[in-house]
Amino acid sequence: EAGVVQSPRYKIIEKKQPVAFWCNPISGHNTLYWYLQNLGQGPELLIRYENEEAVDDSQLPKDRFSAERLKGVDSTLKIQPAELGDSAVYLCASSLGTSGGDEQFFGPGTRLTVL
Amino acid sequence: QKEVEQNSGPLSVPEGAIASLNCTYSDRGSQSFFWYRQYSGKSPELIMFIYSNGDKEDGRFTAQLNKASQYVSLLIRDSQPSDSATYLCAVRGGGADGLTFGKGTHLIIQP
Numbered sequence: 001e002a003g004v005v006q007s008p009r010y011k012i013i014e015k016k017q018p019v020a021f022w023c024n025p026i027s028g029h030n031t032l033y034w035y036l037q038n039l040g041q042g043p044e045l046l047i048r049y050e051n052e053e054a055v056d057d058s059q060l061p062k063d064r065f066s067a068e069r070l071k072g073v074d075s076t077l078k079i080q081p082a083e084l085g086d087s088a089v090y091l092c093a094s095s096l097g098t099s100g101g102d103e104q105f106f107g108p109g110t111r112l113t114v115l
Numbered sequence: 116q117k118e119v120e121q122n123s124g125p126l127s128v129p130e131g132a133i134a135s136l137n138c139t140y141s142d143r144g145s146q147s148f149f150w151y152r153q154y155s156g157k158s159p160e161l162i163m164f165i166y167s168n169g170d171k172e173d174g175r176f177t178a179q180l181n182k183a184s185q186y187v188s189l190l191i192r193d194s195q196p197s198d199s200a201t202y203l204c205a206v207r208g209g210g211a212d213g214l215t216f217g218k219g220t221h222l223i224i225q226p
Contacts, residue, residue: 031211042119042203042216043159056213091158097211104214106158 002026004107006092012113018080021110023092025073031097032069033104034077037089049075050097079112087114117142121204121217129225134191136220138204141185145206148180149214150189153201162202163189194224 005024013019025032030051035043046065048056051072060067064083069075079086089111093104118141128134136150147166151159165171165178165187177190187206191198201221205214 033213035213040123040218042205042218043214044216045213048211048213050211095211102211103161103164106160109158 004092004094004105006090006107006110008110009108010111010113012115013082014115015084016081018078019082019112020079021077021090021092021112023075023077023107025075025092025094026105029094029096029105030072031095032075033093033095034067034075035091035093035106037091037109039088043091046077082112082114084114087112117145117206117208117215119204119206119215119217121202121220123218124221125223126220127223127225128194130194130196132194134194134198134222134224136189136191136202136204136222138187138189138217139185140187140204140206140215142206142208142215143182143185144208145185146209147207148178148187149205149207150176150178150187151203151205151216153203153219155201159203191222196224196226198222199224 032049034046037043047060049069067077089109091109092107095104120139149164150162153159163178171178175192179188201219203219204217
């Protein structure tokens, strides 16, 4: 079974440029998460989707960040414009979303460097 | 604001010994508790989850939960050099909520 797929794996951009990250969750997983991980820190939740609905986007900086999951499968996270402080690893995770103990599977992440 | 606290380490343990990793959390409403392992440059992978008070064992790993003290721990028996990694404690309120992670403890197993 294929895991969570993310692309690109690495991205280097100059500040003020836009950037987008793509995630394909594990087949059949209705719940999709985007996390941000800074160096030496644990992941921080940005947004959670149940199918195509964003059910928790309270931690998403909506002035520059946006996300979508149009058909309830793949998802895209966008930053426009990027700032130096956005340099981090962006992790996508998915789960069946059925119980309190179910596992979130993480993708390999996209490492963003903003110059 | 939910908080999860971990000692960042590094925690150095001799090969074959027991490694003990600890975590405290602030939200008494937390229902599920997770330990993830993260190797440098890789994404987190789940080691164990626990949601009832007491111990839960899986091979060389034992998770311990004390909700009254808001305390979670992970014991690794017969530590191996391959166990050297950062261990992240995470908690969840319920259902399919997102996880709140601690900063992680860097564990080093000395051969």
